[in-house]
Amino acid sequence: MTLTFRPAAVLLSLCLTALAVTACGGGPEAGAGGSADTGTCDPADITLVGQVRNESNPYEASWLDGGDTFAASVGLQQQRLTYDGESTKQQEQIRQLLASGRTECMVLNVLPNGDSDTTPIVRAADAAGAYLVTQWNKPAQLQPRDYDRWISHITYDGVESGEQIAGSLFEAMGGSGGVIALQGVLDTAAAKDRFAGLEKALAANPGITLLDQQSANFSRAEALTVTETLLTKHGDQVTGIWAANDDMALGALQALEQAGRAGQVAVVGIDAVPDALTAIGESRMTATVSSDGPWQGGIGLAIGYCVATGELDMADVAAEQRAFYAEQFLITKDNVSEFQDPGTDPADFECANVFNRTAGPLA
Amino acid sequence: MSAHPRAAVRPAPPVLEVRGLVKAYPGVRALDGVDLQVRRNEVLGLAGENGAGKSTLLKALVGLVRPDAGEIRVRGERVRLRSVQDAADHGIGMVFQEQSLVGNLTAAENIVLGSEGPGVRHGFYRWATMRRLAQEQLDKIGSTIDPLARTDSLTFAERQMVEIAKVLRIEQRTHDTPVVILDEPTSVLEPGEIETLFEQVRRLREFASVVFVSHRLDEVLDVCDRVYVLRGGRAVGEIRPAEAEPGRLHRMMIGSTAAEDHYHGGAATPVPPTREPLLTVRGLTGTTFRDVDLDVRAGEIVAVVGVHGSGREELCRALFGAVATSAGEVLLDGRKLALTGPRAACAAGVGYVPAERKIEGMVGPMSVADNMTLAKQGVRCAGPVVVPRRQAAVVDRWISRLSIRTPGRRTAIGRLSGGNQQKVVLARWLVGGDVRLLLLDHPTRGLDVGARSEVYRLMRELAGNGVATLLLADSLEEAIGMADRVVVMSDGRVTTEVPCPAGGKPSPLDLVKEMV
């Protein structure tokens, strides 16, 4: 008995020793949420971190590239982090990063996996004193103004974009017909807001009926199968497909092509990924809404950098700039050429201009 | 012993010769300079206890073990055998004790497995050729098995035929008399099947040399032309069955003067027939047995005999709750025994030693101690908590009481020899001190003479202490020798009951008549 137990005993004692040794090493060194809103960091001491789900989707990859562009413009490097769409992994990464000690001059530009992930990220960053900008997802009641280091939350007005593309869709359909809707990951504000926009548009267009709505989890492959099945179910009644992002819209386009109905059904999406812009240029797709990945990747770091170096005084940041909708544009065949070459404008990242694209405070 | 008819065959030059073979394991010299010769078209017997070096020798002959010294010559030529394939190339093949067939393949595939030859072209099977190849082999031994039947749908005896047919494929490689090794081929066969096997062996002799390994002296003497006796890693003697008498052979095997009839080791006190039965079975019906009535009194050993398919194994398992029953009832000491599962049976004081020791009897990687206390956890606990000291005390006591040879109680049981493993499995039911009925399914299967005697002595001792025993014996002799009564089952029913008092034992032939 005693012998078989030995490895276990060794492990236990190792664990306990590790806990004890590290526990005796002094108090917490992470200054908990000081009152210093504006930083005084030497630009060279600043660490820039960009975190998105993965590098295997074009939109998020372009986001990190935008961050790199900004970092290079101030002579720094961006640490690129990805978490494979795993909430737990995202939080672990953030906590691990904040435990490295160099937090006072750290700037984080984070895309939270879901609304629920924003709370722990914000609390951890605030406690460690790192500057944080979040984008897209946050619970409604959680406000940056209640925190010292959470500078800003940037998002696009999902209701508006959902409504805008629905408008184009209905126009392309000639004001009447049947629509199927492909929803995003149901557990995200983006998916819900965009769908709310569609519902708003539907209410204003009695000639259009919503035949069906299914979630395809923002995924191209899932959208393909769901669309195929829904096309069978509703047959020729379907004259329009509303997708909550471009990836799903592209999946739906494939399904239409495979069903031999390409060109007969109007398709819209959101995000303005390159493939979608090409499709719009070729009139295969009707409309999308721009969400500017490279700009998002740069602007979060820029805002944080400006505040951390003191170039931007937190006192000058208005309440409505701490949680705002960024400008977005409806892209159709008419204006698609203006968006085909994505890139960043260095002027956008000047400390005086960082809030230039504000379209309005978060509702 | 009458003169053996085949003893007259003129000795042929050796097809296989072993000289001074040595193989040492740490602490054990398994082969200590073995010499032997196998001649053309003869049946050579190998007899010896487990541990005498039989299995190591066989493994060396088929390339599974590399000897440390000595040489193996095939048709006069010295060879090094590195694998089963190597041995087959030299015309040596073995029918393994645990059957080596793949159940989910057809008989034909098993027969040609590893040497498909023209049966496979460019990686593709040519089923017609495969079938023909297999049929040729089966024809040689006069078997009528369908070559395309799935192997696991065949009976054990049929599978053994398939296996012999498979081994004979080595002829294709050597175009000369092959050597076929049969390792304990009879250990799980029923009497009728054994007779068929012997006919096969005699037939094989026409075109092959056979090495026949068995721990049953009567068999070895019955079927072999010559017998080598192995002891302590050496061939200690060569015997011609014509001159042999079992007593002498037995003495050669164990190297001492043991009682000639080892079944009658202890003085069995007859159990008075008036004593109330401890186990009463009435109208018990399961999938393979019907309407079984059976009584076993305390202190009595009752053997159940029957051919394959008689339903006796299932009956034994049913009494332990391991297979379901559909009707009837079982009383233990007048109280109804719930046949809901092994657990209920254990709690009522029933113990079961399964035939498949390695799979069902013991947990190989677990220690001797844990195997021994597996069924009666109470002996090592104080309340719900395990007390290692208690376990050690109990286990050590039984290790010495049953003279279990083990490096220690914490040694994995899988490392012990078969006999010692079986003693641990038996001890499992004894440690609690509450066992009242023992169901022993082939408790001596695969054990050597010495280990058998010890198991027999233990059974008698337990019976003397009032334990009722239901025995499914390995052979009729064992059943008759050990039992106070023999119950004969046929086709799932109890057909007759034969009393076996010491001094008035029936002969095996009497029983065989009842069985078929």
Next chain:
Amino acid sequence: MSVGAAGPLITLVVVVVVFAALAPQFRTPGNIANILDAAAVLAVVTCGTTFVLLLGSIDLSAAGVMAASSLTVALLVENTRNGADHGLLGIVVAVLLGAALGGLSGLLLVLLRVPSFMTTLGVSAVGLGIATLLFAGVQPGVVDAGLRGWATGRFLGFTHLTWIAAACVLVGWVVQRHTRLGRYAMAIGGGEEVLALSGVRVAPYKVAVFTMAGAFYGLGAVMVTSQLGSGVVQAGADYSFSAITAAVVGGTLLVGGRGGVLHSTVGVLLLTVLANGLVLVGVSPYVQGGVQGLIVVVAVAAAAAPLRHRNQVVK
């Protein structure tokens, strides 16, 4: 097909009849073609997984292998990212890459003696890494008309993908039934030690089976790429578990040596029909997964029920 396949087949028939009764759209010829098209990729992937399961091993590498192969084929045929236009050669390379990654799982299994559960999980991660490297931030869209035609073109009313899948199942069945590789895979699952005693070296066959499985995944990835019109890292995201589920539901047991390609294909059809039918019948998307899980458990339980006995070992 043996009696063992009857259970899942009956379940499939029952499910089809139920859906046909509940939803008129279900029984249209268009929907049948649709179901077969939707089942195509899973059928090909399951072919590969089936052979690994026959060995008694398990394969969780489809996700990563398919990701790597998908990006590879998208970058080698005519595409929107680079000037490559290797056509069929690109497809062959992608399948070979799949085979290589599959072979790697097998080699790790036999050389390091690490259980396939872990080697395939590791290889899957490696495949995803390779795919991410190849992706490099810009999605490669497939321009190659031939490859695009796989998904869009039709023959006798069924998409080319459906026919490719049917061919794969046929090839899989022939391999399983009539080649040494297939029969030895069966035998390894039935009794690996026996093969060794018969002088057969099992390691090369194991590696070969994993390699073949990888090739099937590679082909599956090419099919997905054709469907999606671009190389996608998530091409194989859920296929590992779906393929195992399909195989087991169809009667290819995890213990090895039982079942086969045809059994597994029945499982694939069962899963696909369920997914299709539940949407057509209008079951809420939240509940669909649960209903599918429940039916799978019930189907397996029903198939196992007649074979139950008391002392049976179920892992």
Next chain:
Amino acid sequence: MSTPAAGTAEPSGSAAVAAGPTATERLTSLMPVLALAVLVVALAAVDPDFLRRSSLMAVVDAAAPLAVLAAGATLVVLCGGIDLSIAALASLSSVLLALWLPGLDALAWPAVVAAAAVAGALQGAAHVFLRIPSFIVTLGGMSIFSSIALVVSGAATVPVDDDTSIRWGFTRVLGSVPSAAVVAVAVVAALALLVTLTPLDSAIKATGYSEAAARLAGVPVDLVKVGAFAVSGACAGLAAVLLVARTFSGGPTLADSLLLPAVAAIVVGGTAITGGHGGVWRTLVGALVVTLLRVGLSTVGVSAAYESILYGAIIVVAVALTLDRSKVLVVK
């Protein structure tokens, strides 16, 4: 019977009363710890800051929910089965906890753990009594739990406004030790004591190594298995409590991604996936190794693509090192 342990390779000279594990076996059983140490050293070599107390504590903290999740499932694996539902069950538990916290307050988390235990036991019962392989039962359970979680949450995150009653799951004790780590160690210790101090030890091992033999020795195999699944469920529930405490919300897919890391933690710890051999302590080490790979690699600056490749390679090597092959005859 003249030769002891005849015909086997057992050294008969060492006939001590209690011949225990050999030196090699001991070394193998310490391998997980060595692997952990090597990994820490390697990461520290890349980024010396990694050795800071706060960094190490963050790893320990991150590993805690994973360790709790995997510890329960280890029992199922030891019995020879597998539990693929733990992650989905943890997600469901997180939703239930978030929903019940306002009403039940301090009773919410015990209620959730109990509910998860019942869910686990149900799967165990289905496995044992319907004779369905555990792989399939828990695969089905995985999708069923996910569905229930989506339905009861309305497919949305359920925020936790007042987390006072579960704050113990995400705080620091003794200065800077994460409470979650203490919980994890306590859970593992409790399970280990429960197993080693009672006959469960040999019952579980016997079931895992040889179910048939265990059953015929009267071991309550069915009960042991159902119990193992119940414990596995309870641990999933407790892991959910830790996750909710640090996420301040429950989500229907919150813990889904922890399934494969949890299985990896069990195997890297040296527990045989075929059952019988291993232990819960090993899983604790395994969880630390897996967490280092999941989080450590990226935070020391390995890029996403290479992180994935390294993860795959290291995990295979780690298993190759920690697996005690003497106890596993055929590797499938």
